[in-house]
Amino acid sequence: MSRDTIVAKRYAKALFEVALGQQKVLEVEQELRTVVIAITGDAEIGKFIESPNISEEAKQHVLRTSLDGKVSEPVLKTVLLLIERGRVELLEALLNDYVKIEGESLGIADARVYSTYALNDEEQEAVAREFGGRVNKKIRIENIVDPTLLGGLKVAIGDTIYDGSLAGKLERLEQSFNRRVQ
Numbered sequence: 266m267s268r269d270t271i272v273a274k275r276y277a278k279a280l281f282e283v284a285l286g287q288q289k290v291l292e293v294e295q296e297l298r299t300v301v302i303a304i305t306g307d308a309e310i311g312k313f314i315e316s317p318n319i320s321e322e323a324k325q326h327v328l329r330t331s332l333d334g335k336v337s338e339p340v341l342k343t344v345l346l347l348i349e350r351g352r353v354e355l356l357e358a359l360l361n362d363y364v365k366i367e368g369e370s371l372g373i374a375d376a377r378v379y380s381t382y383a384l385n386d387e388e389q390e391a392v393a394r395e396f397g398g399r400v401n402k403k404i405r406i407e408n409i410v411d412p413t414l415l416g417g418l419k420v421a422i423g424d425t426i427y428d429g430s431l432a433g434k435l436e437r438l439e440q441s442f443n444r445r446v447q
Contacts, residue, residue: 269354269355269358270358272352272355273355273358273359273361273362274362276343276346276347276355276359276362277359277360277362277363277365277366278362278366279343280293280297280339280340280343280359280363281293281363281366281367281370283339284339285370287337287339289337290367290370290371291367292337293337293339293340293363294360294363294364294367296335296336296337296340297336297340297343297359297360297363298360299336300332300336300340300344300356301356301357301360304344304353304356305356305357313327314348314353315353321348321349321351324348325345325348325349328341328344328345328348329341329345332344343359344356347359368402371403372401372402372403373402373403373404373405374397374400374402374403374404374405374422374423375404375405375407375422376392376393376396376404376405376406376407376420376421376422377407377409377420377421378392378406378407378408378409378418378419378420379409379410379411379414379418379419379420379421380408380409380410380411380414380417380418380419381410381411381412381414381415381416382410383408383410384406384408389406389408392404392406392418392420393405393406396420396422396427399427400422400425404422417429
């Protein structure tokens with residue numbers, strides 16, 4: 266495990282404990298996700314934060330001004346601390362670790378559900394109920410439209426993939442035939 270991974274987990278654990286104490290665990294996740302997307306998704310912001318020609322104080326001032334009132338104090342302080350310590354590259358790992366800690370603590374699992382069309386709310390709830398029973402957790406769905414599936418669903422929860430897609434079934438059928446022929 267790299268030093269950066271360990272450091273990111275420490276920041277995530279500390280932020281989670283503060284959020285839990287304030288009973289704002291899910292809100293902090295959303296705020297942190299928004300900040301990570303804003304900082305890592307915008308090349309200009311990334312250049313600004315990574316620039317050695319701009320002082321840490323100036324970076325912190327701009328971020329404090331931009332984020333103040335839009336995110337909670339724990340998220341703001343965490344981001345500012347990362348900038349102060351020159352560790353802003355840990356933001357994505359911090360978010361991922363925060364989500365893992367949150368999921369373990371609250372019994373939540375994130376599922377990526379691949380389908381040939383966008384699932385409506387009822388369909389997403391049905392998938393969440395079905396797979397929530399399998400993994401014994403509350404499931405949050407991220408629906409990803411994948412026209413290569415032909416039909417059916419493919420669900421990824423953590424490192425486990427449940428492939429009920431037509432393409433997956435055809436591939437398994439082909440493998441079965443190939444084993445019998447050999």
